[in-house]
Amino acid sequence: MNALRCQIVNKSFGGVQALLDVSLRFPPSGITAIIGPNGAGKTTLVNVLTGFVRPDAGHCYIGAQEITRWPPHRIARTGVGRTFQDLRLITQVSVLDNVLVACPAQRGERLLPALLRFGVAKEETRNCAAAMDLLRFVELESRAHDLAGELSYGQQKLLALACCLATQASILFLDEPVAGVAPQMVAEILDRLRAVSCQHKGIVFIEHDISVVREIADQVIVMDDGKVVAQGSPAEVLERPEIMEAYLG
Amino acid sequence: MDYLLHIVIIAAIYTTLAVSLDLLAGQTGLLSLAHAAFYGIGAYSSALLATALHLPILVSVLAGMLCAAVVSLLVSVPSLRLHDDYFVIATFGFQMILFSIFNNWVDLTHGPLGIAGIPQPTIFGWQINSNWKFACLGLLFACFAYFVVGRLSHSPFGRVLRAIRQDEVFARSIGKNTLKFKVAAFAVSAALAASAGSLYAHYISYVDPSSFTVMESILVISMVIIGGPASTWGPLIGAAVLVTLPEALRFTGLPSAVAANLRQVFYGALLVIMMMFRPQGLVGRYGFGR
Numbered sequence: 001m002n003a004l005r006c007q008i009v010n011k012s013f014g015g016v017q018a019l020l021d022v023s024l025r026f027p028p029s030g031i032t033a034i035i036g037p038n039g040a041g042k043t044t045l046v047n048v049l050t051g052f053v054r055p056d057a058g059h060c061y062i063g064a065q066e067i068t069r070w071p072p073h074r075i076a077r078t079g080v081g082r083t084f085q086d087l088r089l090i091t092q093v094s095v096l097d098n099v100l101v102a103c104p105a106q107r108g109e110r111l112l113p114a115l116l117r118f119g120v121a122k123e124e125t126r127n128c129a130a131a132m133d134l135l136r137f138v139e140l141e142s143r144a145h146d147l148a149g150e151l152s153y154g155q156q157k158l159l160a161l162a163c164c165l166a167t168q169a170s171i172l173f174l175d176e177p178v179a180g181v182a183p184q185m186v187a188e189i190l191d192r193l194r195a196v197s198c199q200h201k202g203i204v205f206i207e208h209d210i211s212v213v214r215e216i217a218d219q220v221i222v223m224d225d226g227k228v229v230a231q232g233s234p235a236e237v238l239e240r241p242e243i244m245e246a247y248l249g
Numbered sequence: 250m251d252y253l254l255h256i257v258i259i260a261a262i263y264t265t266l267a268v269s270l271d272l273l274a275g276q277t278g279l280l281s282l283a284h285a286a287f288y289g290i291g292a293y294s295s296a297l298l299a300t301a302l303h304l305p306i307l308v309s310v311l312a313g314m315l316c317a318a319v320v321s322l323l324v325s326v327p328s329l330r331l332h333d334d335y336f337v338i339a340t341f342g343f344q345m346i347l348f349s350i351f352n353n354w355v356d357l358t359h360g361p362l363g364i365a366g367i368p369q370p371t372i373f374g375w376q377i378n379s380n381w382k383f384a385c386l387g388l389l390f391a392c393f394a395y396f397v398v399g400r401l402s403h404s405p406f407g408r409v410l411r412a413i414r415q416d417e418v419f420a421r422s423i424g425k426n427t428l429k430f431k432v433a434a435f436a437v438s439a440a441l442a443a444s445a446g447s448l449y450a451h452y453i454s455y456v457d458p459s460s461f462t463v464m465e466s467i468l469v470i471s472m473v474i475i476g477g478p479a480s481t482w483g484p485l486i487g488a489a490v491l492v493t494l495p496e497a498l499r500f501t502g503l504p505s506a507v508a509a510n511l512r513q514v515f516y517g518a519l520l521v522i523m524m525m526f527r528p529q530g531l532v533g534r535y536g537f538g539r
Contacts, residue, residue, distance in 0.1 A: 050422070076424035088419040090412050092535055101408045102423040108405030109425075111433045115400050124405065167423050 002063025003027050004049060004080060004171055004202075009058030011044055011226075018044040019055070020226040028079075028170050028202040031193065033217035033234075035207060041226040042206045043085060046173045050082045051075040077104065081169025083160040085176050085206075091149030095140055095159055098148050099131040100124075102166035134162040138192055154185030161192060171202035178212055190216050214238060254380035258452055260492040261387030262445050267472040267484035268394040269441030274470065275478030275533075276402050277434045278414030282466045283324065283340040286347035287317040287439040289461030291446025293351065296364040296456045306370030306377075310447040317443035318436040325435040329428055344463050351458035363457025370451045383452050390448050391485075394441045399481070401437065410434055411479070471516055475523055477533020486531050491516065 005025040011018045018041045026032060026049075034042045047053035049060055051072035060068045062078055076082075090098050106127065107113045108120035135141045138158040143151060148159060157177055164172050177193065178186045193216060197203055207213050213220060213234060220237040222230040230237050237243060266288060273279045294313035298304040304312070328339035351358050358364065370377045370386075377386055401407050409430050412420040420427050450456045468491065476487025495512040503511065529535055 052418070052422075071426075072421040073424050073426045076422060082422050084418070084422070088416050088422070090415045090419065092415055093408075093411055097408060097411075100405070101412050101420075101425075104424055106405045109409055109430075111401075111406065111437070114404035114406035115397065117400070117404070120404060127405075163423060 006060045030218040032204045032219045033213040036223035040223040079170035081164035082173040096144040102163040103127045154181040174205040257384045258387045261391045263488040264391040265394045265445035273438040277410045281340040283344040285461045285465035287442040288446040290317045291443025292450040292456045295447035295450045313443040314440035317439040321439035329431045367454045477530025480533040
């Protein structure tokens, strides 16, 4: 997959300027952290890039293909996955079903094949195996048949990651993947993110915990008041006293 | 005996309606107030094809289902872009439009006079001319609706519907075109409702607009809610309860005018009690919607 980029993107909600002339490029490899105070525009940026919010001005591209007005599902199908700050899972169904539903282009999702079951069983067996592999990867294999709502918060974060990977996304936007998670689970999630990055997938995550950013990010983007105010390696950006003081407290 | 068979036939028709609505309201979380309109499309299609063109029931049922599915697209494509309460209001509007058409397009529907003389059907030489034969046919229709909805809900298609019901944003984020799934579910639901309408028209041998009012939609919604949304047996139990229990009022010795009003009180009280003490319905696992 080609890089995902946005050019001079603006978005306001009423009188609040959420994004102001934001231009960024996200490579399909490596780990990028987006940091900044509350209301800096981090989640709005991810919402614009993934099609959930339409920008007032500016353009988004995957390679040379403009995706600015594309709906979220179409952007997701091009290999852009995402998770949400407020965990979004299907808590009333099994952990396995959450991953299965995220598998792309399933024949059994079309009306007639679903009704007549043409070629659906084989595909389902294949998808089940792939889903179990992903659950093994996030160490939830033993909980595959439990309801997703019965998982701990940290396990639900891992399940959200597995769902994102099941879409075969090449670049993953993760909104606060370790927020509110117990310390030992944080280590596990970061370990999984490193492993995902090693599979030549790009990871972009929003985070408030600077120690997490230092630990795994290859690149840091600092936002404030809807603008990108700094960008570079963690060593470069996080050592700048004005950044640490003004934006991170 | 004929009376009992009559109850069975009506219960089978309502089971078909409740199962079809459950695909939309229970599985997908889309509350439609237009179900009676699709029921009416099936009934009028069959009535017209059977009386004017003398077509066999299987052809008229299929034509009614096709007609309802096509009309559902006209409704669903624009209205499914709306969410929650707005969608409900849009379907209510459509129900009112269809009712007006049934009532006022006199050249086609004979308006309030309705269409009488719908012949008893014959299927491959088997004339359906008694209540027990109609009861068998009704059960076949209900089984067909169960088969279709069961196949869909236990497939990857149904899995996406459940994802939409609980969190449409999640479904979109994993690459599902939720509008397409909702339109498909709406069309199947409408087509199955139309099949129930066809059976009703042939059984009663008369259709008029009063059978397809918004109250009929609300009755079917009540069946889904009371039985248990998104459950296998919920629609059947909901239909059985709401068809049979009010019949018990006939045996209380109350004047018929009082008994008819008590029936509405009974529906209302049952719904309030269910919402308070068992929102997931008698045999359901989930509350209505999410």
